[in-house]
Amino acid sequence: MNRPYIFCHMEVSVDGKIIRKFMGTPEGKKSGKLFYDLAFGENPHYRHQGWLSGRTTTDDNFTKYQKPDLDKDAPTVPEGDFVVDTDLDKYYVSVDPSGKLGWTSNVLKYQDTKAHVLEVLTKKASNEYKAMLRKLNISYIIAGKDKLDYNVVVQKLKELFHIDNLMLGGGGVLNWSFIQAGLCDEVSIVISPSADGSADAPSLFETKEGLSDDTPVSFSLKDVEAKEDGCVWLRYLVNYK
Ligand SMILES: NC(=O)c1ccc[n+]([C@@H]2O[C@H](COP(=O)([O-])OP(=O)(O)OC[C@H]3O[C@@H](n4cnc5c(N)ncnc54)[C@H](OP(=O)(O)O)[C@@H]3O)[C@@H](O)[C@H]2O)c1
Structure with a gap:
């Protein structure tokens, strides 16, 4: 199929949540900057359209x-x-x-x-x-x-x-529906060294009735970088059979 390369790029808390108070902590702000710089900064790792x-x-x-x-x-x-x-x-x-x-x-x-x-x-x-x-x-x-x-x-x-390179940019419902549809090549996760335990915040991937189900997917580690400020940048390739 003639389609872009698709990478999912997200910032998460230690407990895998994608919004709420952790983002406002000093650690959350640092991971937010790393997230932005990797895909939107002056010299980004991901160059997408x-x-x-x-x-x-x-x-x-x-x-x-x-x-x-x-x-x-x-x-x-x-x-x-x-x-x-x-x-x-x-x-x-x-x-x-x-x-x-x-x-x-x-x-x-x-x-x-x-x-x-x-x-x-x-x-x-x-x-x-x-x-x-x-x-x-x-x-x-x-x-x-x-x-x-x-x-x-x-x-x-x-x-x-x-669009040759497309960022799958959240939220969790959108991300999971594209992964389940076989349309995500790579997952890039910036883990913030923070959490707030919020029970109702969406996580990196979320099923939604009528859009996606809980069929498991596995990933192959592509790279991992531990940053000095405690952030971790994790990259996986999505395994499709
Ligand atoms: N931490 C991060 O890096 C990051 C990045 C992005 C977003 N976020 C946060 O994520 C939160 C929202 O996440 P979420 O998971 O609740 O919602 P979401 O994925 O942003 O949006 C879900 C809605 O999008 C539409 N949709 C998504 N996938 C679809 C599909 N395959 N087919 C048809 N419609 C589809 C539907 O809209 P309808 O309801 O209109 O049908 C669905 O209800 C926001 O608060 C945002 O700030 C965080």
Whole structure:
């Protein structure tokens, strides 16, 4: 299949959680910087053209659960994908199958990184939602009828947007669904020397009914680096039969 190389890159606590108070500790801030530098810094280890995020991650960090500004009288948009030219060198690839996210701009800023927003929809997304994206000049692709068609997603990212290296950037639900679909080559984990024991925080991988199950997956160690400040950078290849 013609698809990008896909690596999952995440920061976790010692107990494998991906959000909550541990991130605000001095140790959590250091591991956060290492996480950012490895994939977005000035001289990054991973040179990617886009990162993929789940709908919850986007709402938590960027769109903040705002309702999309929809025009019920919007004219019918043309069938198919909407590809916008951009001067930016990165895409923020937002998995939003139903079209829920309340975007207000086609450019997203993540620390020092600017990225063009690219929505991944299914045919469930409404005409009004697609009309809103067009009005904002936000690119979108349609991948699947009711459920995400993973192969279509990754093929379109490569062929329409020239993404050769794609970061699978969380949260846990998105990560696990791509791993279960056989679409993750490498896992890069920055372990922060901190934890907060939160019982309800998602972990690195999460099953979700209807999207993924608990079929086990194994990994082969690629590399491990112990950093002076107590962070560990672990890399695995995903074993597929
Ligand atoms: N520590 C880190 O490095 C890091 C990195 C990224 C994110 N995070 C954190 O992770 C948290 C969220 O994680 P999460 O696991 O709860 O949620 P998530 O993976 O961000 O989002 C889950 C949602 O995304 C959509 N989705 C994901 N995979 C899909 C698939 N295969 N098919 C169809 N839809 C799919 C669904 O949206 P619908 O519900 O609309 O159907 C699903 O409910 C956030 O708080 C974020 O800050 C941490």
